[in-house]
Amino acid sequence: xxxxxxxxxxxxxPEHASGTGRIWKIFWVLSALTIVELALGxxxxxxxxHLSYGLTLGTKLLIAALTLAKAxxxxxxxxxLGDEIRNMIMTIIVPLMLFVWFIAxxxxxxxxxxxxxxxxxxxxPAQTEQHAAPAVEKDAKP
Amino acid sequence: MSTTAIPTNTKWWxxxxxxxxxxxxxxxxxxxxxxxxxxxxxxxxxxxxxxFSVNHWADPNHVFNAFxxxxxxxxxxxxxxxMTFILIFSSVTxxxxxxxxxxxxxxxxxxxxxxTILGGLAFLGCQAWEWxxxxxxxxxxxxxxxxxxxxxxxxRNPWGPEVMHxxxxxxxxxxxxxxxxxxxxxGFHGFHVFSGxxxxxxxxxxxxxxxxxxxxxxxxxxxxxxYWHFVDLVWxxxxxxxxxx
Numbered sequence: 001x002x003x004x005x006x007x008x009x010x011x012x013x014p015e016h017a018s019g020t021g022r023i024w025k026i027f028w029v030l031s032a033l034t035i036v037e038l039a040l041g042x043x044x045x046x047x048x049x050h051l052s053y054g055l056t057l058g059t060k061l062l063i064a065a066l067t068l069a070k071a072x073x074x075x076x077x078x079x080x081l082g083d084e085i086r087n088m089i090m091t092i093i094v095p096l097m098l099f100v101w102f103i104a105x106x107x108x109x110x111x112x113x114x115x116x117x118x119x120x121x122x123x124x125p126a127q128t129e130q131h132a133a134p135a136v137e138k139d140a141k142p
Numbered sequence: 143m144s145t146t147a148i149p150t151n152t153k154w155w156x157x158x159x160x161x162x163x164x165x166x167x168x169x170x171x172x173x174x175x176x177x178x179x180x181x182x183x184x185x186x187x188x189x190x191x192x193x194f195s196v197n198h199w200a201d202p203n204h205v206f207n208a209f210x211x212x213x214x215x216x217x218x219x220x221x222x223x224x225m226t227f228i229l230i231f232s233s234v235t236x237x238x239x240x241x242x243x244x245x246x247x248x249x250x251x252x253x254x255x256x257x258t259i260l261g262g263l264a265f266l267g268c269q270a271w272e273w274x275x276x277x278x279x280x281x282x283x284x285x286x287x288x289x290x291x292x293x294x295x296x297x298r299n300p301w302g303p304e305v306m307h308x309x310x311x312x313x314x315x316x317x318x319x320x321x322x323x324x325x326x327x328x329g330f331h332g333f334h335v336f337s338g339x340x341x342x343x344x345x346x347x348x349x350x351x352x353x354x355x356x357x358x359x360x361x362x363x364x365x366x367x368x369y370w371h372f373v374d375l376v377w378x379x380x381x382x383x384x385x386x387x
Contacts, residue, residue, distance in 0.1 A: 010163055020241055027234045034226055038219055041386045045203040045218050060387040067382040071375055078237045078371045080364075087154055088162040092172055099183055106187045110194030118197070 026077045033070050037063050171365045175372045178334075182376050185330065186383050189323040200301030200320050202385050205294070208275055222385045225268045226377065232261025233374040236342075240367045243360025248349060251363060255346040258370065262339040269332045273325070282312040296321045324384060331380055334373045341366050 040063050044056065051059075076082035081089055118126045154161040162169055193199050203218035210221070235257040242250030279293040281300035284307050292300040292313075302316035345366045354360045 010160055010165060018245075020238060023234060023237050023241065027230065030230050031227070034223070034230065037382075037386060038223055041203075041219055044387075048201070048203070063386050064382060067378055067386075070378050074233065074371055074375050074378070078233055078374075079368055080240075085154070085163045088164055088169075088172075091162065092176055095176060096179065102183065103187055103190070106191045107194050110191035113191075113195040114197065117195075 022077065026073050029073055030070055033066050033073075037066050040066075165361065167361065167365055168368070171368050175368060178372065179376075182327075182330070182379070185323075185327050186379060189319075189327065189383065192317070192319045192323070196317050198303050198316065200299065200316055202387075205276075205301055206272075206385055210271055219385065221268070221272065222381060225265055225272075226381055228261055228265045228268065229374050229377050232258050232265070233371055235261060236367045236370045240360075240364050243354070243363040246355070246360065248352070248355055251349050251354075251360060252346065255342055255349060255363075259339055259342050259346065262335055262342065262370075265335055266332065266339070269328065269335075273328075276324075282310070284312050284314050294321050294324070296325055327380060328384070331373070331376055334376065338366075338370050338373050341369060 040059050044051070044059055081092065115126070116122070154163070160166075160169075206222055207216050207218045208221065209215065209217045235254045239251050239254035239258060242254060276294040279300075280291045281293070283290050283292045283300040283302075284305060289307065289312060292298045292315075294300060297318055299316040299318050299320045300313045301320065302314035304311050304313055306312075345363055348354065348362065349360075354362060
């Protein structure tokens with residue numbers, strides 16, 4: 001019985017697993033990804049000021065990649081987009097591809113803005129970057 | 143339950159059937175969520191642009207290091223992890239409600255909808271605590287040579303670079319954009335959670351009244367579920383942009 005088919009225009013009901021095993025499996029996957037993210041976040045915190053620029057950036061990009069993996073599992077399994085037909089998947093995913101350029105262009109722009117400010121639009125060399133005093137435990141209560 | 147495989151040569155665009163093989167309501171919910179994703183995306187990208195354009199930005203591990211009833215203990219990432227797991231778990235109970243709906247099991251739908259609503263309320267409670275803690279916070283900030291005590295608001299950011307003043311490490315005013323973006327984006331997300339809780343509550347009542355049994359399907363639960371999962375999805379990115387990196 002395809003009880004959820006509500007309209008004659010829908011000719012094929014996607015198959016729904018009768019058990020909840022897959023749902024719980026994805027729950028554990030999401031939890032594990034979150035824990036790895038938190039571990040990496042804590043690594044950044046614990047090593048703050050002692051990591052090279054490249055390693056910091058790499059760790060942050062890795063966290064972002066794990067976030068995208070979580071997003072994939074939520075959309076594909078919890079929102080059942082993975083069970084829809086290809087036409088439906090494409091009508092959602094293709095427009096969202098605009099984000100790739102959207103993110104790249106704007107972050108590049110922000111960074112360029114900072115460089116222009118730090119160098120008076122290139123008329124003087126950049127100063128050595130002003131970092132916060134290397135994070136001493138911050139309980140500077142008055 | 144029908145398990146018809148889709149014939150490979152189905153002509154989806156010849157009319158007479160939905161080319162997406164999905165009901166009108168669900169397609170429109172997806173398109174609404176897509177537009178909402180662009181709204182949130184624009185907010186987050188705007189935040190990223192400003193953050194990239196300044197030399198110093200508040201360190202999330204210093205800003206978000208408190209936990210209820212833990213006093214001044216330094217617990218970076220702890221509270222936001224709790225909020226994240228609450229939302230993930232309520233997403234699971236939501237998808238279980240949808241699953242019970244496919245099986246036309248009204249009692250099951252009711253049970254999981256209640257759990258989902260409780261998860262949403264727990265998340266909102268956490269957010270209320272966090273906002274209160276930030277706004278009423280008390281941080282020594284050096285302003286024009288004087289020490290002032292600031293919380294984090296849309297006009298005040300005590301999380302600038304720290305400096306020594308009379309032998310103490312104190313903060314300086316940071317870019318005020320921090321508070322605006324933090325409260326703006328988490329507030330917009332929190333409002334989505336709030337409206338999601340209201341929608342789920344309506345769905346729970348309609349389930350309880352037997353409306354979906356009369357209708358013969360639980361598709362409304364699926365649509366509410368799409369919205370609720372989207373709220374979780376957005377949080378995944380808010381969590382990344384504000385708390386992790």
